[in-house]
Amino acid sequence: MADERVIVVTGVAGYWGNRMVTRLLEQDDVHVIGIDDETPQVNVDGLDFIQADLRNPLLIELLRQEEVDTVVHLKFRETLAASESGFEQNVMGTAKLLGACGEAGVPRVILKSSTMVYGARPDNPMFMREDHPLNGSKKYGYVRDWIEIEKYADSFQEQNPDTLLAILRFGNIVGPKADTPMTRFLREEEAITLLGFDPMMQVIHEDDVVSALAHAVNGAEAYRGVFNVASEKGMPLWKMLGLATKLPIPILHPFAYWSVSLGGPRLAPLPLDYLRFPCMGDMTRMRDVLRFTPQYTPEETVREFSAQQRVRKLLGKKSRETFEQDRLRDTLERRKRVRERGGASKRARRKSHAE
Amino acid sequence: MGILNELDAMNHDGDLAPASLNGDERGDVAAETVAKTAKRTRKKAAAQKTTRQTARSKKRARAALREQFDAPPTLDELPDPQAELDANPELQKHNQQLGQELLHEIEMTIKRLMRLSPAYKTSLAVPADVQAVIGDNIEAVAASAGGVNILKRFQKLLPGEMIDTDTLKGMWTMLKFTGEYQVDVFKRRLKGDYDTDEWGMDQEFIDAIRPLLDFMYNKYWRVSMAGLENIPDDGRALLVSNHSGQLPFDGAMIGSGILQHHPASRMMRALYANWFPTLPFVSDLLTKTGQVMANDENAERLLAQDHLVAVFPEGYKGVGKLYKDRYHLARFGRGGFARIALKTKTPLIPVAVVGAEETYISLYKSQTMAKLIGFPYFPISPTFPLLGPLGLIPLPTKWYIDIGEPIRTDEYPDGSENNLMLISQLTDQTRDTVQNMINDRLRQRKSIFLG
Structure with missing residues (x-):
């Protein structure tokens, strides 16, 4: 099958790589090569797995020889404290991979980033456009690495105009299985908040993250540039905690900042600024250029997440039942929405493949 | 017996x-x-x-x-x-x-x-x-x-009905009902079952604090508002007001007045300075009541959504004015409001607030204290900081809010927002209008407290 598109997905041993590969393999017209320096825990049928480090100089040869069409870069290690090894793996790994893509002339590259790179600051616009300066906190390893990667990617795009680089900046990813800063925050025993602050938050469901990435891979036109991807409307932090059935524990903010500066980022999975000031992206480009719409509403996303929570057992039987009813209603409404929008459900997709 | x-x-x-x-x-x-x-x-x-x-x-x-x-x-x-x-x-x-x-x-x-x-x-x-x-x-x-x-x-306060058992029973039922209702609302909100708009405005919260605002508006400052007909029933408009009184109560009163007395009871969105979001509770309060941080992106987006937006171009210079400088308008920023009005073709509506200047009598601004605690200004008044929090109680002056005729901006050609001369001319025009409205009202006013 010569007309098969060859897609390279990095970080297939991780959660995102695994989800992405599974999603792409549902399609018949692609050949998926997975790259990672460790073997995946879960075997995916049909995956062409190559064990390699991204910093390996022979990567150029691989990309050339396989005539790779698209690279989806999902290898990312979320380090809490800014560390040299994390920087080496995340930033230098991305830099080497991008360099190789440029050399080998790969037409499309897709990166996954986060809206946290804008930074939560008091003078932020409520909805930040993609060209807003990246002022994120450098104290947290993953935020710093994302910013460094984006800066590198920006200069890479200038030097290699032939390669179409799309960066998807996702809002706070929440989902039952994903492990992200926000889910770590919500999974903690206590939800530490700052007294008297209730910023607006944007969330996106893990399934929508995979859908958005697949959308960027499969789009008829190639996407170039940065896109914020999240549910358009935000919700207050306290509302989110309520939907996640957590009781917020407000702490006076100077004290909280002081303890984190003493105890290090381990004490707070999210940088405290993000619990104090809004950090939300403008979704105009996602809607008009990427033409992607998340399936889950923000409320559904958080409710879906909290369904898996251990804390839920502490609730009474009655409220648990209403909760389950709410969830099923969410699901039904979502399926109806998808059908109305004419989006390809899994069943429809399978049918069309059979034809 | x-x-x-x-x-x-x-x-x-x-x-x-x-x-x-x-x-x-x-x-x-x-x-x-x-x-x-x-x-x-x-x-x-x-x-x-x-x-x-x-x-x-x-x-x-x-x-x-x-x-x-x-x-x-x-x-x-x-x-x-x-x-x-x-x-x-x-x-x-x-x-x-x-x-x-x-x-x-x-x-x-x-x-x-x-x-x-x-x-x-x-x-x-x-x-x-x-x-x-x-x-x-x-x-x-x-x-x-x-x-x-x-x-x-x-x-005298004890009316005859107070002793009646039925009245007491009724009162108890009402109190119990109100209590249960409040607990229900609290529980529901704790479960996250409430809605805000995309700027974080929470209607339930506004309903809860409205009695306090209405009291301040009707009873405490006895605000009399004139020129409400100049505010359109729908569509975008940019209110440009003077800023005074050490604490930004003037914005709250303008908004409360429009909500109470305007036929369309429009919700006003005031733009606030970037110091307020750093303050606990203040940031929360402002967001929940629908106010928005002042910057170009937010203002443009709000106006594009056809909101009624209010700006106070004097900023800290206006609000932190000394008593001796009262009613002398400070510089109207750098004319950012005029640029955005030209860009979005929004009419500018001048607003003059008289009475707010006297709510606190600021005699001196302490630079040292302001720097020490990170405030943009630190007023010294006869009561503050001498009496501590008691010094924060504003004086019950009589307020007048005058809303002037709109200054149209849709007649200028596209791209006028880059015309610096036009911007500064429009800024000065608005500032002069507000100053004249203030002067007119001051001439008519006989007493600070009685009007």
Whole structure:
């Protein structure tokens, strides 16, 4: 099958790589090569797995020889404290991979980033456009690495105009299985908040993250540039905690900042600024250029997440039942929405493949 | 006790007692004297007073008080019969006799009445009686306390319905219902079951704090708003107002007034400076009431959504003004509001707030303190920081909010937002309009507190 598109997905041993590969393999017209320096825990049928480090100089040869069409870069290690090894793996790994893509002339590259790179600051616009300066906190390893990667990617795009680089900046990813800063925050025993602050938050469901990435891979036109991807409307932090059935524990903010500066980022999975000031992206480009719409509403996303929570057992039987009813209603409404929008459900997709 | 009860019952139920007491002046006085003796000998004698008697005894107490302070009596007051009585022992004796005769007569009348209607029963448990007992005792205490009128005021505050069991039951039900409702709302909100708009405005929160805003608007500052017809019922508009009063209450009052009195009851979105989001509770309060951080992106987005936006271009320079500089407008920023109005083709509506400048009297701005605690300015007033949080209570001045005629910006060609000359001209025009409106109002105003 010569007309098969060859897609390279990095970080297939991780959660995102695994989800992405599974999603792409549902399609018949692609050949998926997975790259990672460790073997995946879960075997995916049909995956062409190559064990390699991204910093390996022979990567150029691989990309050339396989005539790779698209690279989806999902290898990312979320380090809490800014560390040299994390920087080496995340930033230098991305830099080497991008360099190789440029050399080998790969037409499309897709990166996954986060809206946290804008930074939560008091003078932020409520909805930040993609060209807003990246002022994120450098104290947290993953935020710093994302910013460094984006800066590198920006200069890479200038030097290699032939390669179409799309960066998807996702809002706070929440989902039952994903492990992200926000889910770590919500999974903690206590939800530490700052007294008297209730910023607006944007969330996106893990399934929508995979859908958005697949959308960027499969789009008829190639996407170039940065896109914020999240549910358009935000919700207050306290509302989110309520939907996640957590009781917020407000702490006076100077004290909280002081303890984190003493105890290090381990004490707070999210940088405290993000619990104090809004950090939300403008979704105009996602809607008009990427033409992607998340399936889950923000409320559904958080409710879906909290369904898996251990804390839920502490609730009474009655409220648990209403909760389950709410969830099923969410699901039904979502399926109806998808059908109305004419989006390809899994069943429809399978049918069309059979034809 | 029996006679008194019956007497009392008569006072309430029949016209007999008032009629009998409506005789000549002397008889009246005699009845009162009798009542007084009865009060001394039997403890709860006060129950027999009629409303007329109460009024009269009040008058007497007032006169006694006046005598005490050697103030000359006014002409409209009658001479005190009690003093006259005290001076003349013969008259006293005569009066006592008269009173006893009267009492006897009344007693006989009651007996006659009881014989005529055997089913008739008297009781003290009628709410009005209990109130009368309480009221009279309060009065007695007040009189003995040398004219301390606080208790009398309490008596006035105590309407007759307060003692009624049904009223109390009703009140309890209402309170219980309100309590349960509040708990339900709280529980529901704790579960995250409430909605905000994309800027974080929370309608339930606004409804909860509106009584306070309305109180400040109607009762405390007695705001009078003029020119509401200049605000369109729908579509974008940019209110440009002067800023004053150390704390940004002026924005809250403009918004509250428009919400209360504008026919479309539009929600105003004020743009606030970037210092406020760093303050706990303040940031939360501003976001939940629909106010938005001031920057170009937010302003453009709000106007593109056809909101009613308010800006205070003076900023900290205006709000932190010294008392001696009051009503002299500071520089109107760098004209950012004019640029955005030109870009989005939004009419500028000048607003002048008069009265807010005097809510705090700032005598001096301490640079050192401001730097120390990270505030943009730190006012020193006669009460702040001397009295601590008490110094934060604003003065109840009379406010005027005047809304001027819109300055149109849609006649300028596209791309005018890059015309710096036009921007500065438009800025100056708006500033002059606001200053003129303030001057006009100041000329008409006679008093800071009464208007």
